[in-house]
Amino acid sequence: MDTTEVLFATLPRRIKAAIIDGVVLLTLMILSPLTISMLIGRDTGANAIAMYFPPLFLEPLLISFLGFTLGQYIFGIQVIRMETGGKCPLPASFLRYFLKTILGSFSMVYMLFSKKHQAIHDHLAKTLVVLSRRRIEQNPEFANNGETEQNIEADITYNYPSAIRRFFLFCVWAAITLIVLGIVAECTTLIFVPGYTLDTEKMPKQIEVIYNLIYAVLFIWFAVLASKGQLPGARRRKKEIQAIQETPAEKENWF
Numbered sequence: 001m002d003t004t005e006v007l008f009a010t011l012p013r014r015i016k017a018a019i020i021d022g023v024v025l026l027t028l029m030i031l032s033p034l035t036i037s038m039l040i041g042r043d044t045g046a047n048a049i050a051m052y053f054p055p056l057f058l059e060p061l062l063i064s065f066l067g068f069t070l071g072q073y074i075f076g077i078q079v080i081r082m083e084t085g086g087k088c089p090l091p092a093s094f095l096r097y098f099l100k101t102i103l104g105s106f107s108m109v110y111m112l113f114s115k116k117h118q119a120i121h122d123h124l125a126k127t128l129v130v131l132s133r134r135r136i137e138q139n140p141e142f143a144n145n146g147e148t149e150q151n152i153e154a155d156i157t158y159n160y161p162s163a164i165r166r167f168f169l170f171c172v173w174a175a176i177t178l179i180v181l182g183i184v185a186e187c188t189t190l191i192f193v194p195g196y197t198l199d200t201e202k203m204p205k206q207i208e209v210i211y212n213l214i215y216a217v218l219f220i221w222f223a224v225l226a227s228k229g230q231l232p233g234a235r236r237r238k239k240e241i242q243a244i245q246e247t248p249a250e251k252e253n254w255f
Contacts, residue, residue, distance in 0.1 A: 007146025
């Protein structure tokens with residue numbers, strides 16, 4: 001499939017769509033067993049099946065048969081097969097969904113490093129997430145919400161480490177930051193919260209929220225720095241421009 005004219009969905013747009021899908025999923029998980037209980041009049045094994053059906057099957061089925069989830073439809077994006085540009089087959093849709101669930105934000109952040117703006121689960125399932133063709137046909141200005149292929153390695157000023165190396169170093173920094181912040185949060189709680197000890201199961205909610213917020217900010221910051229080749233361990237290097245030395249015979253031709 002030629003992707004030179006494809007407009008890829010941006011990371012913020014995909015995150016917004018995922019939030020909508022998360023709300024829909026949570027709603028279905030709550031309402032499905034309640035509905036069955038009301039119809040049958042008692043709790044049965046069908047309640048558990050109804051609760052776990054949406055998180056296990058809803059997104060793969062929608063991606064495979066429609067090409068998008070509700071959140072993706074609202075924000076005008078769709079999932080296509082990389083080789084053909086058609087809908088994603090059901091096995092690949094399940095693989096894609098479970099990889100996304102397991103890898104979480106690390107998979108999505110890889111979009112910053114990928115030439116075709118693919119998350120890790122997109123790479124492994126061989127899918128692309130693009131702007132809806134129908135939406136662009138209906139409103140050509142909608143194309144301004146997409147992005148073309150990115151290739152920072154083509155920069156004539158700098159040499160960049162490979163995308164894999166930059167992403168790996170980002171993961172290392174993210175893991176180190178998680179450990180350091182955890183130690184800082186634990187020490188802070190021990191000092192300032194009376195009665196808190198290392199044996200306490202959970203730290204106070206306020207400190208936990210602050211800790212998670214700081215880590216989220218640093219997580220995104222490190223991802224952006226790493227994608228641009230500015231994170232220690234995977235920095236870009238300025239290219240050396242070698243001056244061309246003319247021979248004496250070439251200099252005589254000047255006159």
